[in-house]
Structures are given as C-alpha cells and as structure tokens.
Amino acid sequence: MAKLNKPRWVVQMDWLDKETYWGLSDSERKDVNTFQNLSKAINHHHKVIEENDKLLKQLQKDNAKRLDKIRLNQLKASPIFRKIEYLKAEHEIDVYYMETLRKNKVRNKEENRHLHKEFIIAEYPKCYIKYRTKNLANTKTIILKSQRFENLKLLKEVCPKWYRSIGESLNGEELNSNKLKIAMVELTKPVIKRILANQFKEIAEGRVILNFDLLLKEMAKMKL
Structure with a gap:
C-alpha cells in the first residue's frame, strides 16, 4: 500500500501560548480552534492507516502462506480426486434396455433371379442396452x-438360475414391455x-470396449 504523506500545512502550533491566544479576535480564535481539531483528526487517521497497513501486510503474508498450502493440497488431492471419480461410476449409473424394429426396403427377386425395381418392406429387430x-x-x-x-438363449447358458426364475418368461413378452425392461436392467446393471x-x-479412454461378450463373461464369473 502506498504511504500517505502528510500535507505541508499540518504543522505544530508552538508559537501559540495562552496570552497570545486570548489576544486574538473571536474570529481568529475560531480559526485556530478549527485548525487544531482538523490537525488532530488528520494525525489520528494517519495513525490508524499506518496500523491498518501493518495489519494488511501481515494478512498478505498469511494469505500467501495459505495459498501455498492450497497449492500443495491440490497436488496431493488430484490423484485421489481421479480415483474418486472412477469410484463414483460404481454408484452413479443409469441403465436402459431397448428393443426396436428397423424397417428397410428390400428388392424383390423373381424366379429367374433378375432384379426388379419393386421393393418390399422388411422389419429387422434390434436389441441393445x-x-x-x-x-x-x-x-x-x-x-x-x-x-x-437369441439373447435369452445365451443368458440361459451363463445365468441358469436367473433364466429359470425370470428369463424364460420373457420370451412371451411384448416389444419393450415394462416387465421385460425391468428384468433386463435388474440383471445387467450390477454387472455393468x-x-x-x-x-x-x-473404458473411458477407449482401451476396453464394454460389449455383450464382456457382459456375458462377467456374468459367468458372478454365477447369476
């Protein structure tokens, strides 16, 4: 903080004694009194500023030390933070099971195998998590x-207990029924x-692909 210099007109009034003071006119004594009060106030504020300046300098030193502690703590916390981020994945996850019917145009063939411009619409099912x-x-x-x-057949091999109690009944469920979705999510979520x-x-860095084969492999280990 820049040091405030006292203005030149702030002076000591040693020249003024009682006899001289009472020899002044009322107007002059009023000016002298006002100047003395202002001079005292200025000196007081300067003193407070100097004291506060010392406090500020000490606070700045304290803050610099705390900033250095923050920097050191951040260095220590960074690798732990990354581990915690990975750990959160175990508890914060949403899983959805979906089935769709994708419609495609397919060229129709006659017996002579010549292609015609006529098309038919074919539906191709698709299942995914x-x-x-x-x-x-x-x-x-x-x-x-x-x-x-096909999926239930594979699940029957790796999750025989689950298939006997739940999976077998899913063969007759309608497309995207609530029972189907809930059962598949409850099965796959803990595995994922x-x-x-x-x-x-x-997985986050793309070095491992979480696919159906990996799911089945993990399910076999868990003996569902």
Whole structure:
C-alpha cells in the first residue's frame, strides 16, 4: 500500500501560548480552534492507516502462506480426486434396455433371379442396452443379438438360475414391455457397475470396449 504523506500545512502550533491566544479576535480564535481539531483528526487517521497497513501486510503474508498450502493440497488431492471419480461410476449409473424394429426396403427377386425395381418392406429387430454415468461424456450402447430369443438363449447358458426364475418368461413378452425392461436392467446393471468399477479408466479412454461378450463373461464369473 502506498504511504500517505502528510500535507505541508499540518504543522505544530508552538508559537501559540495562552496570552497570545486570548489576544486574538473571536474570529481568529475560531480559526485556530478549527485548525487544531482538523490537525488532530488528520494525525489520528494517519495513525490508524499506518496500523491498518501493518495489519494488511501481515494478512498478505498469511494469505500467501495459505495459498501455498492450497497449492500443495491440490497436488496431493488430484490423484485421489481421479480415483474418486472412477469410484463414483460404481454408484452413479443409469441403465436402459431397448428393443426396436428397423424397417428397410428390400428388392424383390423373381424366379429367374433378375432384379426388379419393386421393393418390399422388411422389419429387422434390434436389441441393445444403453448406460450412462456421471463421468462418461456420452451415453454408451451395448449391442446385443438381433433377436430377443437369441439373447435369452445365451443368458440361459451363463445365468441358469436367473433364466429359470425370470428369463424364460420373457420370451412371451411384448416389444419393450415394462416387465421385460425391468428384468433386463435388474440383471445387467450390477454387472455393468462391476465392470466399470474395475476398468472404468480403460473404458473411458477407449482401451476396453464394454460389449455383450464382456457382459456375458462377467456374468459367468458372478454365477447369476
């Protein structure tokens, strides 16, 4: 802080004694009294400024030390923060199961195998799981087998207990029924959470692809 210099007109009034003071006119004594009061006020404020300046300098030193502590703590916290971010994936995850029918145009063939310009509409089923965490930039998709019965057949092999109690009944469910979605999410969510908890960094960086094969492999380990 810049030091405030006292103005030149702030002077000591040693020349003024009682006899001289009372020899002045009322107007002059009034000016002298006013000047003395102002001079005292100025000196007082200068003293307070100097004291506060010392306090500010000490506070600046304290703040500099605290900033250095913040910097050191941030260095220590950064690797732990990254671990916590990965750990959060185990607890903060949304999983969705979907089935769609994709319509495509297909050229019709006659017996002589010559192609005609006539087209027919064919429906191609598609099954997939979507998952999202607080730490992944976008929603990720796990493509399953096209037909539901194919997926349930594979799940029957790796999750026999689940299939006997729940999976077998899903064959007759309508497209995207609530029972179907809930059952598939309840089955796959803990498996996805387990995979992410162990390999979140690799999956987030694209070094490991979370696909249906990896799901089945983890399910087999969990003996569902």
